[in-house]
Amino acid sequence: MLNVAVIGSGTMGNGIAHVFAQHGFPVTLIDLNQTALDKAWTTIGKNLDRQVAKGGLSEDDKAATLGRLQRSTSLADGVRDADLVVEAATENVNVKLDLFRQLDELTKPGCILATNTSSISITRIAAVTGRPDKVIGMHFMNPVPVMKLVEVIRGYATSDAVTEQIMDLSRQLQKTPTEVNDYPGFVANRILMPMINEAIITLHEGVAGVEEIDTVMKLGMAHPMGPLQLADFIGLDVCLAILRVLHDGLGNPKYAPCPLLVNMVTAGRLGVKSGEGFYSWTHGTKELVLAERFRK
Known part of the structure; x- marks a missing residue:
């Protein structure tokens, strides 16, 4: 059984650690911030309780899953025995490049280095290591314990x-892996982010309001969530970062982020994580209240 290390204990990281541990893999969840690690542990416990309540997991399964999870605030200690590292740190190219330089030095020579990046070039990340053949994208969808897709992204080298191993591993997690090549945005975000950006442009130009735009897409296109609510859920800062990767990487003006999105991120209106985006989330996700600034 592979030893797995997951770097970053945020929403994606704790979800990835949860899924690996649930399916029998010993996992070390790594974050330099002890408070963040403790919060992640609580989140994983609550998500497991939810699975138990729905009948998808027994109490024994929950206990076994938690028993396979360890926490560490030391990168070196956390990855020392890893056969696979899945990086789920912030979506910042410089942070990821620095991290992969360190991982190349700290991990065993045969260790596979995967990144959960949603848009940053796998080839660029791999180039800072001495093992580009063992660097791959493993892009999970949020929420990780629920969503079935894993985008498996091959870098140039x-x-x-390694690609086949990660495809097989994803199936062991009861996910559906889809192999894609390394171009800006891959498949998911190359299609999703222009749609979200166009929804923001539609709002910015006064064509319709927030509720109206989301209602059209939910009821007219059978989307489970409208694009503006989804942007809040993803994080407007993340949406902006991905659009900039697309714009810079492809050089096409159609990927230029809407000025309204830029202004909202600059003002700290990031969606669910900050309590306000296109919607107000101050009462929690169960009580969605339209932000007053966008009322018609």
């Missing part, structure tokens, strides 16, 4: 053997 990623080997066939």
